[in-house]
Amino acid sequence: MKNSIGVWLDHATAKLIEIRSDKALITTIQSPYKKHIRIPGLSINKERSGPDFYYNLEYKLHNRKIHDLSSYYKDLINRxxxxxxxxxxxxxxxxxxxxxxxxQNKHFNLKTISIESKDKMSEKQMTTFIKNIFRILLREKLYK
Structure with a gap:
């Protein structure tokens, strides 16, 4: 059997599920991206003012999101x-x-990558799902 892995992910966490001899090895990776962050000087009752403040704030928050998600994805790609x-x-x-x-990465040109949409799952459900997917993929390759 080839080296196979299942990755359950959202923007906050990723769970890497590797099946080794019918046992699951699960690794959890936390994203540095936080959706709700506090900006010093802002509160419910007062806001900073100025002509460019809101534009600069949105720009800063957007750049922080892009940077955090980029480092998260780079970590996953390396793994x-x-x-x-x-x-x-x-x-x-x-x-x-x-x-x-x-x-887009040259290291993944010859690798099999598939996407499945699934809701929130427990680790046991994730493990069962990945085992079934890899059994199906293995069966398809045997009958080709």
Whole structure:
């Protein structure tokens, strides 16, 4: 069997599920991106004012989000380089964003990468799902 891994991810966490001899090895990775952050000087009752403040604030928040997600995806890409079959699944568009980065990377040209949409799952459900997916992929390859 090839080196296979399943990755459940959203923008906050990723769970890498590797099946080794019918046992699951689960690694959790936390994203540095935080959706709700506090900006010093802003509160419910008072706001900073000025003609360019809101534009600069939005620009700063957007850049922080892009930077945090970029470092998160780079970490995931480095961890996935050693695998031949990768299944990305989860509830958000993070799996599609990571997929697009993977297909642009030359290290993943000859690897099998698939995407599945799934809601929030327990670790046991994730493990069962990944085992079933890899059994199906293995069966399809045997009958080709």
């Amino acid at each position: 996935l380089k050693g695998f031949d079959e990768i299944v990305l699944f989860g509830p958000t568009k993070a799996k599609t964003e990571l997929y697009n980065l993977l297909i």
